[in-house]
Amino acid sequence: MTTCSAPGKVYLFGEHAVVYGEPAVPCAIERRARVAVEPRADGRVRVDAADLSLDGFTVTWGGDIDDRPDVDVPAPLLSAAMEYIEAAVDQARDAADAPEAGFDITVESAIPLGAGLGSSAAVVVAGIDAATRALGTELDPEAVARRAYEAEYEVQDGQASRADTFCSAMGGAVRVEGDDTRTIDAPPLPFVVGYDGGAGDTGALVAGVRALREEHDFAADTVETVGDLTREGERLLADADPDREPSGELLADLGELMDFNHGLLEALGVSSRSLDAMVWAAREAGAHGAKLTGAGGGGCTVALDPSDETEHALGYSAECEQSFRAELATEGVRVEEP
Ligand SMILES: Nc1ncnc2c1ncn2[C@@H]1O[C@H](COP(=O)(O)OP(=O)(O)O)[C@@H](O)[C@H]1O
Ligand SMILES: C[C@@](O)(CCOP(=O)(O)O)CC(=O)O
Ligand SMILES: [Mg+2]
The missing domain is CATH 3.30.70.890 (GHMP kinase, C-terminal domain)
Structure with missing residues (x-):
């Protein structure tokens, strides 16, 4: 079992404008998402994400789409909820050059969902790091950030900046302007x-x-x-x-x-x-x-x-x-x- 965690964030300045190439300053906060990953031999992916607002459920997918829901929720809602994890799995398979890899994944998060604290970025960052490590490949945090951005970009139909994912991967305060991403010094802000x-x-x-x-x-x-x-x-x-x-x-x-x-x-x-x-x-x-x-x-x-x-x-x-x-x-x- 490999477990990684990544923090959520607040924007001190610059959300939305950052999507159009303006700078933004997000700051990572001590609220984390933890993703535990165990490889599986059958190539399937099983996700246990009890914090999702669909009342806590377990989903298995991997082969036939009909295999997917073992929960009683509408398919579009389910796939919308699972998209970020799915994108993280794809990135990890690609990074480890293991396109057929399967996983048991457990997500636990103290970051409220969809509330502006970057739960999606934290789950994707922790998920990519844990899944690649489980396959024996180690990425540095910058590489995790790049792949997490690709994942968010894909899920959000091209409407994503690098800010959330870079901040979650690196921690601390960061500044992002287009493709230029760096960590910056900041005092402990209250x-x-x-x-x-x-x-x-x-x-x-x-x-x-x-x-x-x-x-x-x-x-x-x-x-x-x-x-x-x-x-x-x-x-x-x-x-x-x-x-x-x-x-x-x-x-x-x-x-x-x-x-x-x-x-x-x-x-x-x-x-x-x-x-x-x-x-x-x-x-x-x-x-x-x-x-x-x-x-x-x-x-x-x-x-x-x-x-x-x-x-x-x-x-x-x-x-x-x-x-x-x-x-x-x-x-x-x-x-x-x-
Ligand atoms: N604990 C979690 N388990 C599984 N997926 C999660 C979890 N937290 C967030 N996500 C994914 O991230 C999505 C919310 O991301 P988003 O709308 O960008 O809001 P934010 O990043 O501001 O929290 C959820 O719909 C879900 O797909
Ligand atoms: C609105 C935006 O600037 C930030 C979105 O942050 P969050 O997913 O709501 O935490 C979009 C982006 O930068 O990808
Ligand atoms: Mg988000």
Whole structure:
């Protein structure tokens, strides 16, 4: 049995705009997906993914499509849910030059699904690393990131950036601009996440921004402005001491940019009533800044607050189902004891 884990992430700045070549700064957080893999001789793939919202199920596939569901859920829903794992399996088979390899796979994740914390990237990154290792091939984290991007790109019909997968594979804070991916230094930022219990459809939200951008020059300008504020945020991080708690001034400056970023995402149509409500609850509680994170539509917000006020205020807010502090995860994908 080979087990790997990979972290989820929050976007400090730049989601959506990153799809069009603007820079983004995602930060890995200490919430992980764990994928355990055991090769099987018969070439089949059996997946046990109890966190999926289809009420916990086990699926086997590999040969005839009719073999697939051993659960009572509609086939399109099932294949939509399994697409990321399927793409990770394909990448691992390709990397290990073992096109017929079969696996028993167990996925356990502490990252809410479809909520903007990069559950898909974490599952794909951990899945590729575990499955290739199970076949005796070791990829470095950069190679895992590249393959995980290919997998997400395929599942999301070409609408994916390298940001989520690179961040999950490498850990820490990263900056991604087109094909240029690097890790950057960042101080331990006091992230507080609010989760409305819902989810957004990443593909549909990205397609919506694309359509707006093609229709209106001002929407294209909005996307570019997200890039501008991200570059300003990067300069703030570059000037900060990564080994010290961030100063109040730095948090205030970063927070101002996060607030601006949320406003532009709202203008691009990817926020929601509950995300806006959580952003305001955080600001009113004294957070330095707050924004939605990830694709939007529902799911999570991220705020900066070194005190407990934001976490408590979100906890009492009707729109928020769960609030928690998220530590920066310095480690990306890693092997775990089974
Ligand atoms: N624990 C899990 N087990 C199996 N698949 C998962 C798990 N978590 C996420 N996924 C896959 O990732 C998809 C959600 O990804 P996405 O819509 O990009 O949202 P996000 O990456 O923001 O969480 C799920 O529909 C599922 O296919
Ligand atoms: C909207 C986008 O910028 C981020 C999506 O993040 P998530 O899957 O919602 O965690 C898309 C992408 O970069 O692939
Ligand atoms: Mg995703």
